[in-house]
Amino acid sequence: MTHQAPTLDEVAREAGVSRSTASRAINGGDRVSPASQAAVEAAIAHLGFVPNRAARALATSQTGSIALVIPEPDDLFVSDPFLLGVVRGVGGALAGTQTQLVLLINHADQPPGQMARYLRAGHVDGAIITSPHRDDGLEDALRGSRSVVFIGRPFRTEGITYVDLDNVEGGRLAARAVLDAGRRRVGTITGPMDMTAAIDRLDGFSRALAEAGLTADAVEDGGFTAAGGEAAAHRLLDRHPDLDGLVVASDVMAVGVRHALEDRGLRVPDDVAIVGFDNLGAAAAMTPRLTTVHNPLVEMVDAATRTLLRRLDSGGTAGENLVLPPHLVPGGTV
């Protein structure tokens, strides 16, 4: 892959200065005379010099790379719109930076300590963790590590910096939208209860119903997949045939729910109003467009990455967690 890359020595020689001057000219240009600076820059351009990452890493004991830890994509939920959004977010934050992105796939059957060991081994300067499940052990393995930022609130937040959407408020918004449409028999299809996002969305839903004097008794787990959503909708309607409103905790599940309703001859929104969650692509693809709660995943990840970079750079500034507000995106299903 390499093409006899020129070294700093050659640049210095060509510029007629010493190696250290050349080095300084490259890194900030402090304490370098304009003349030397110009000479070095010319030499760099002429020779096509690119600093050797390994050598620099060895000298500075900084790798110039961060890891993006993603769960193994067996799980349909995390895979689809999620991975894309995360990549966009990190990519955007890293654009223009020299920082390189190392992708780490967190295999489900691999002991969590292994990933933690990798991160601690200094192969990367920091890490963005997307690890939504309670039992994956990453949370505890990484607790206390500065230079690690989680996407999505962990179960125990002590010693962990994270960026998240306010899912409670999101659940509430979704429920209110259905209630405001005059529906009184409102149920919900949730994500798996080993994910904080799913728990929080249900929580917000329940609160909104309570505030309206209703009880949240029509609840089924759809596992954040389309098929799971479809099955959950059938179970829910079997038990509560009178439902006229439905909050579905993800748009992907809403696609399945939609099928279930069609099978039963129920019309949307005439017979049953639906509000989804995420707005990561699936909502816009439905006809009529699904009314949903926008999840600013890309912005979240971007913020997480910038937080991480700032920390790595300035060494300090004990990180605040960031929780972004959701908002409702109107569609035609309510």
Place this chain on the structure above:
Amino acid sequence: MTHQAPTLDEVAREAGVSRSTASRAINGGDRVSPASQAAVEAAIAHLGFVPNRAARALATSQTGSIALVIPEPDDLFVSDPFLLGVVRGVGGALAGTQTQLVLLINHADQPPGQMARYLRAGHVDGAIITSPHRDDGLEDALRGSRSVVFIGRPFRTEGITYVDLDNVEGGRLAARAVLDAGRRRVGTITGPMDMTAAIDRLDGFSRALAEAGLTADAVEDGGFTAAGGEAAAHRLLDRHPDLDGLVVASDVMAVGVRHALEDRGLRVPDDVAIVGFDNLGAAAAMTPRLTTVHNPLVEMVDAATRTLLRRLDSGGTAGENLVLPPHLVPGGTV
């Protein structure tokens, strides 16, 4: 991130051998007595030693990492099932390896030379390129580079190693499935004509029709997106209201086509038979399940990665391109 990582010196001291013996014990264990080997291994375990990547890279002039170049995910097609499949494929091939994966996002507005320069700078040992579009320039910038493998056939194959699906055969299979169902007025919705996959699928389609004594005159570009597919279907049916069969060059587009048919009151497969392409998730989500041509993306990427690793390792074996055969996955839409 780092925890005062122990160095090879400390391992050697603890094991009572010299640094070089320790090094040899780690790398293959050749020319090392069983006693020393065991002592070194014990010391490593005891100290929790992890070799410093940068130092090793500097000494060997090999980084131990490969790049995965993906297009900027503005494009809905490439984003969804594609990125996921690619990540799965590369991840699978790299599992158990020490090779790390560097994600490079190929921004649409960035000059192709920049990416090529990065790769040539020796920051990585090799690269997997997913670059389907004709005009992105990556193809020409990387032509001739050993240690680069493309996913999907490039426009000009000279000097490029690639792994691809036999899309011509796939297009033919899809068309035959429709023809075998007795349909005679068969149209197709293609992908964008700046992608070889789209061109080849159309080619296969046209040949199958020709072999059946029919001409492929009902053709529209759906851009490999759901919305594009829907619009293309409407255009096609406006021009050819008598169509009774449709080959759609991607499942994602087929979702849109399905909507268009519904809007027009056409039943699937009674009025119009449909066959899709890809089987990357969308087909199974439709009801009835979409009959489609399976695209072994994960296997392709896995193969590409293994090919690359083999090359990097053994230095040689001029690479054969690999073209995998497609097969039809029956559903209920034909």
Place this chain on the structure above:
DNA sequence: CTGTTAGCGCGTTCAG
């Protein structure tokens, strides 16, 4: 089979 000796390319004191 082993230890000794050199670098790999760069950043960084520390004198000048």
Place this chain on the structure above:
DNA sequence: CTGAACGCGCTAACAG
């Protein structure tokens, strides 16, 4: 403002 000298941690000859 500059250059000489040292070290980052590891691999790779080379004698023994």
